[in-house]
Amino acid sequence: MNTKKIAGEKAAEFIENGMTVGLGTGSTVYYTIMKLAERVRKDGLKIRCVSTSSKTTKLGEQLGLEIFSLNDVDYIDVTIDGADEVDKNFNGIKGGGGALLYEKLVAFASKKVIWVIDNSKKVNKLGKFPLPVEVVPYAYTHLFNFFMESGFNPVLREIDEEIFKTDGGHYIIDLHMGVIDNPYEFSLKLKDxxxxxxxxxxxxxxxVLIVGNEDGAIVKLKNKE
Structure with missing residues (x-):
């Protein structure tokens, strides 16, 4: 049973006529996008979409969804996205697909954010999944060395032996932390x-967190589990 598909399709039920919808990036939200396109085609659902990556934009346009720039909308009603790790407080690590900056900007502009995951993404503490850090290319070697000296176990992300570039033209250094004991403190430290x-x-x-498992989709509301 495809638990990603179960979670992704369940999230599409939260979308109503006339909404502006943020579309995330990844293998689970892929099924949300497919389901929304089906509703547009078969049920006449009318929505405007804002994409978090060139990959999602391409998929959405191929399926007939209307994709708008974030700058062309006043706000987003609901954003549906995936996550690489999620803890019990609904905090997570994202960016395995390289779209973390645009995903965060779209989430910030949203009235509601829904994450779709399968059970394998739930963790007690963040950090097992490498933490992506998006950096400017101008100084990436110095940043890499700083992370190395700090004991963060950095790895410069490469695809086909070439440095991976985000849609914004930046590089990503993945930090293999194992466990992040204080995510708030560590987040502030890195962003400074x-x-x-x-x-x-x-x-x-x-x-909202939607978790797909063999028995169906479990919908969890923050602070109301």
């Missing part, structure tokens, strides 16, 4: 470093 654009730590940004 010159040359760090943003990090894949998403704290206090998510309202």
């Amino acid at each position: 470093i010159p040359g760090v654009v943003d990090i894949g730590m998403f704290l206090d940004m998510t309202d």
